[in-house]
Amino acid sequence: MSVQKEYETVKELLTNYLEERKFRKTPERYAILEEIYKIDEHFDIDYLYNLFKKKHFSVSKATIYNTLELLMEAGLVRKHQFGKVQAFYEKSYFNKNHDHIIMLDDFEIIEFCDPRIDEIKNDFEEAMDIEIESHSLYFYARKKKVDNKK
Numbered sequence: 148m149s150v151q152k153e154y155e156t157v158k159e160l161l162t163n164y165l166e167e168r169k170f171r172k173t174p175e176r177y178a179i180l181e182e183i184y185k186i187d188e189h190f191d192i193d194y195l196y197n198l199f200k201k202k203h204f205s206v207s208k209a210t211i212y213n214t215l216e217l218l219m220e221a222g223l224v225r226k227h228q229f230g231k232v233q234a235f236y237e238k239s240y241f242n243k244n245h246d247h248i249i250m251l252d253d254f255e256i257i258e259f260c261d262p263r264i265d266e267i268k269n270d271f272e273e274a275m276d277i278e279i280e281s282h283s284l285y286f287y288a289r290k291k292k293v294d295n296k297k
């Protein structure tokens with residue numbers, strides 16, 4: 148699916164979400180959604196802020212933050228706490244459920260998808276008679292040191 152097609156789809160979802168709750172359909176909300184769906188990486192608020200600044204489209208960090216919270220509620224964005232400080236976000240509507248490995252030395256984020264995690268989830272649901280709505284799993288890792296003694 149093209150970026151434009153994807154945006155059309157999520158735009159409609161956002162419109163429905165805003166209309167259902169009688170929230171205002173501000174141009175900022177749509178502009179932020181559109182930019183997010185062009186980004187293939189994880190990003191933070193500063194990244195979006197600078198992006199809009201470069202385009203001379205003025206959006207405050209508070210507006211970006213509030214819009215991201217709203218888009219999370221609408222199921223269009225996922226939030227991550229990879230490190231100790233700022234939160235990272237990623238578009239979530241078209242991308243498959245995945246988990247993350249955070250490399251502590253250079254802060255590289257590696258995404259992975261392992262069906263065994265779904266199996267664990269299903270087992271727990273069955274055994275405990277529950278429905279798991281979501282999960283978050285982060286591995287914090289370092290490259291193994293080369294052993295020179297061998």
Ligand SMILES: [Zn+2]
Nearest residue numbers: 237245247258
């Ligand atoms: Zn991710």
